[in-house]
Amino acid sequence: MPEVKDLAAVVEAVLAVAGEPVTLDALLAAAGEGVEHSLVEAAVEFVQRRHEQEGSGIQVEHVAGGWLFATRPEHEGALREYLGFRSRARLSQAALETLAIVAYRQPITLPEINFLRGVNSAGVARTLVERKLIVVAGRKQVVGTPLLYRTSKEFLVHFGLSDLSALPTPEEAEQVAGEGASEP
DSSP: OOOHHHHHHHHHHHHHHOSSOBOHHHHHHHHOTTOOHHHHHHHHHHHHHHHHHTTOSEEEEEETTEEEEEEOGGGHHHHHHHHTOOSOOOOOHHHHHHHHHHHHHOSEEHHHHHHHHTSOOHHHHHHHHHTTSEEEEEEOSSTTOOEEEEEOHHHHHHHTOSSGGGSOOHHHHHHHHHHHHHOO
């Protein structure tokens, strides 16, 4: 049976090569037979703590049901400079509104989104699907059988959420939005 420190090296190696969040099951498979969930979780925590204590530019984030290596937010400017990015591809206000509606009301149809926003959101929804932030989740069993939309795993990764329960409540979101409006 490996020790936490030895298993931490395996976890770190897997996270280093993974391009997406790595689930506990995937880490268990990489660890080999006979390794318990609790040992793998302890190894992940060990890696997280070590990177935190050493002041590493890398952190271990729990997003979209798994773990991944991510750069620390305070190094964003240096990374943009190094990579040559001038500006970050941001979401428009319409896209953010539509995403919020989908996130809090999913699964939801385009006509329902249009009603809530008060404008036609077909183009915005198409863009969000192309960016893989929302996905088609089937069809609603009503006249016309419109498509149902829900948020995707990419949505969770993009916003750094472990799951949808990590979203702020509508009251919390409104309070934050109200605070931002009063700033100069």
